């Protein structure tokens with residue numbers, strides 16, 4: 001959008017992910033600033049009334065209002081679009097705004113959604129309690145079961161929705177298989193790719209139509225701001241997302257967009273380093289005699305390890321484990337940790353651990369937790385950037401005698 005003399009013409013089609021993350025979408029003002037500028041403005045002025053009229057008619061390129069667009073947000077959207085390899089990208093205020101936007105923009109009364117039962121708590125609430133108020137019905141399935149997906153499809157099935165790996169049990173679903181079943185039934189595949197990140201997994205290449213993110217997680221990765229992103233075809237963005245989001249208003253702050261642009265520069269380095277540490281942590285936990293089960297997509301003990309290795313470049317930054325001693329022991333371990341913080345956020349430079357049954361997955365209730373297989377002894381660890389030896393020592397000490 002900004003075509004000053006300092007903005008280089010980009011030819012990113014041959015670029016690797018890391019070049020896209022540092023340079024993708026970069027535009028510079030007439031001042032030639034090195035770093036991306038923050039355009040912290042809600043509105044825009046015009047030279048004359050004719051210009052304003054042309055902009056509002058869509059006859060002239062340019063911004064009209066912060067809820068419709070902003071140059072810092074545009075840079076972020078273009079950078080993320082290139083990373084994902086999508087036609088279009090729309091940035092919003094949070095991951096949940098992205099989830100609601102991706103679903104709400106296309107669903108209407110009478111439509112049906114088929115979703116995996118292993119969902120992030122708030123996504124589960126949208127499907128099972130908010131959408132039904134608007135006359136949208138749903139069927140929840142075991143996402144690993146192809147026959148269950150097929151059996152759930154109806155003529156009015158409009159959307160197929162899932163996440164992989166899932167929160168918090170890191171269940172891995174077959175994106176190509178589910179997309180194929182959905183497309184044969186005429187449904188749109190909407191996928192939450194938060195846990196894998198676009199660094200480790202590219203769902204669109206496997207058939208997903210719409211992919212969304214919480215940028216609050218690995219994109220910022222340093223615990224500062226909220227953000228969300230919806231990737232789709234250009235047609236989906238123009239015809240469905242734009243009218244829905246412009247008028248309902250989950251606008252991303254330009255300041256947050258700037259923080260996320262800077263976060264993207266180091267995102268690949270962080271995600272890869274954290275995933276490497278997470279794999280080592282999973283391996284160390286697997287030999288503990290107080291742990292019943294470890295959940296890590298690339299660990300040999302994972303139920304879908306073969307698929308996880310095909311679908312994801314690395315196993316990701318998240319590790320789950322069930323303690324034999326249930327909630328009491330889970331709380332004991334949390335209390336004893338000296339480095340790892342108790343927090344329900346994830347994807348951060350700081351290692352964070354949470355007890356899903358009493359935090360992220362409390363609101364869905366005991367029946368839904370049982371359905372999802374979330375036990376009272378389950379802990380979910382987001383592995384950060386600390387020295388992995390220190391993290392393993394912290395965990396081993398906390399697990400001792402528990």
Ligand SMILES: *Cc1c(COP(=O)(O)O)cnc(C)c1O
Nearest residue numbers: 094095096120167192194214216
């Ligand atoms: C955090 C998260 C979300 C929601 O994102 P917010 O930025 O917190 O609104 C959605 N899905 C998954 C898997 C998440 O981890």
